[in-house]
Amino acid sequence: MCLAIPAEVTELLPDEMARVNIDGVGKIISVALIENLKVGDYVILHVGYALTRIDPEEARHTLALLAELGGVAEPAS
Amino acid sequence: MKYVDEYRDGNRARQLAEVIAATAAPDRLYRFMEFCGGHTHAISRYGLEDLLPDNIRMIHGPGCPVCVLPAGRIDMAIALAQRPEVTLCVYGDLMRVPGSQRNSLLRAKAAGADVRMVYSTLDAIAIAEQQPAREVVFFAIGFETTTPPSAMAIRLATEKRLGNFSIFCNHVLTPPAIQAILDGVDLADPDQVALDGFVGPAHVSTVIGTRPYEYFAETFAKPVVIAGFEPLDVMQAILMLVQQVNEDRHQVENQYIRAVNRDGNQRAQAAVAEIFELRAQFEWRGLGLIPHSGLKLKPAYAGFDAECRFEMPELTAADNPACECGTILRGVKKPADCKLFGTVCTPDNPMGSCMVSSEGACAAHWTYGRFRDIQRKAS
Numbered sequence: 405m406c407l408a409i410p411a412e413v414t415e416l417l418p419d420e421m422a423r424v425n426i427d428g429v430g431k432i433i434s435v436a437l438i439e440n441l442k443v444g445d446y447v448i449l450h451v452g453y454a455l456t457r458i459d460p461e462e463a464r465h466t467l468a469l470l471a472e473l474g475g476v477a478e479p480a481s
Numbered sequence: 482m483k484y485v486d487e488y489r490d491g492n493r494a495r496q497l498a499e500v501i502a503a504t505a506a507p508d509r510l511y512r513f514m515e516f517c518g519g520h521t522h523a524i525s526r527y528g529l530e531d532l533l534p535d536n537i538r539m540i541h542g543p544g545c546p547v548c549v550l551p552a553g554r555i556d557m558a559i560a561l562a563q564r565p566e567v568t569l570c571v572y573g574d575l576m577r578v579p580g581s582q583r584n585s586l587l588r589a590k591a592a593g594a595d596v597r598m599v600y601s602t603l604d605a606i607a608i609a610e611q612q613p614a615r616e617v618v619f620f621a622i623g624f625e626t627t628t629p630p631s632a633m634a635i636r637l638a639t640e641k642r643l644g645n646f647s648i649f650c651n652h653v654l655t656p657p658a659i660q661a662i663l664d665g666v667d668l669a670d671p672d673q674v675a676l677d678g679f680v681g682p683a684h685v686s687t688v689i690g691t692r693p694y695e696y697f698a699e700t701f702a703k704p705v706v707i708a709g710f711e712p713l714d715v716m717q718a719i720l721m722l723v724q725q726v727n728e729d730r731h732q733v734e735n736q737y738i739r740a741v742n743r744d745g746n747q748r749a750q751a752a753v754a755e756i757f758e759l760r761a762q763f764e765w766r767g768l769g770l771i772p773h774s775g776l777k778l779k780p781a782y783a784g785f786d787a788e789c790r791f792e793m794p795e796l797t798a799a800d801n802p803a804c805e806c807g808t809i810l811r812g813v814k815k816p817a818d819c820k821l822f823g824t825v826c827t828p829d830n831p832m833g834s835c836m837v838s839s840e841g842a843c844a845a846h847w848t849y850g851r852f853r854d855i856q857r858k859a860s
């Protein structure tokens with residue numbers, strides 16, 4: 405029940421709704437819980453509602469950190 | 482999928498496991514509880530336990546709303562659905578949860594009750610609009626993640642003046658449950674599992690932020706790391722917990738910074754505060770009555786509250802005495818310790834809610850873990 409997935413906003417619709425793209429599949433969801441959403445933003449979608457926006461900067465930061473941690477374990481070459 | 486696949490890289494997970502093994506002190510035991518069913522699912526599905534050194538143990542906590550719903554509330558929902566004027570809308574995971582007497586909403590539906598599976602509260606609102614002559618009730622359940630969508634449904638129903646829509650509210654809060662676990666852990670009792678830290682909820686925290694956990698970290702001196710649900714997120718969180726334990730720190734740290742901040746989603750919090758208020762107490766399967774752990778509709782919205790509207794008597798039902806859901810939810814026992822696991826109780830014929838929900842510890846172990854047990858025994 406808590407499973408939620410990232411979705412890309414492709415079109416803003418009236419009544420605080422939006423069309424999103426989830427891995428090629430289109431869906432219409434409510435974005436009433438998020439302010440100032442733009443086309444191209446990624447959100448976390450849960451039971452038909454966008455719960456939060458994914459911060460692309462922070463996502464990159466986490467990945468960079470993971471890469472760095474992984475690198476530590478690699479044999480020095 | 483963007484923001485998913487890159488956090489599932491197997492090589493990176495193995496590298497991270499090596500870093501964790503190198504960081505963990507070989508002479509100490511690290512016992513971490515992942516609160517959320519989503520983490521339990523990720524740990525089982527990607528076999529993360531196999532990657533971790535033996536002295537790091539993951540304890541599966543009570544964080545699945547389906548698993549902690551007591552059988553009495555299912556009985557109440559079944560009684561509601563059996564009223565001839567009612568259409569009951571439910572999230573799919575609830576259909577097969579056994580109430581008492583092995584009844585379920587699925588069986589009630591087969592016997593003629595009007596039970597509909599919905600994906601979203603918006604679907605329930607649409608059904609109420611399409612069927613003005615029926616009483617449409619939404620069976621609301623879940624932690625802080627599903628509560629804002631329920632609040633939005635009440636707002637919508639108010640705006641649209643829907644006189645035939647109501648909610649059977651079973652929303653619960655995660656911080657009181659964490660508190661109940663920490664209060665109940667008896668360090669002197671060998672049957673109790675002591676904890677060294679928590680992997681904190683992912684999506685719940687997108688709504689409430691990381692701030693509510695600061696109290697636990699402080700009061701109980703336990704580190705909490707909020708983590709995303711992908712395998713690399715969980716591995717990184719475990720590393721962060723190991724580091725905190727090593728350094729004797731107990732802080733709230735946030736691994737899931739791409740979606741969670743300290744304050745959470747304030748719009749969502751405001752919607753919840755507008756519609757709901759605390760119940761004095763609420764029963765959790767396995768944890769018993771927990772004060773201030775559940776929500777109900779505010780008196781101003783009593784017209785949308787199914788419990789007021791249909792004068793629903795409060796039902797309580799004893800759990801099947803052989804089912805170990807309760808001890809499993811508290812992290813004291815494992816699914817394989819239950820006598821019914823895999824024999825009488827399977828996902829096709831669940832005896833307890835931990836086997837119904839795909840995020841439940843028993844279902845996760847059934848799907849991904851049981852062959853590993855057999856291999857371990859054989860070797």
Ligand code: SF4
Nearest residue numbers: 805806819826833843
């Ligand atoms: S295996 Fe079934 S009966 Fe045993 S604890 Fe899990 S859900 Fe309950």
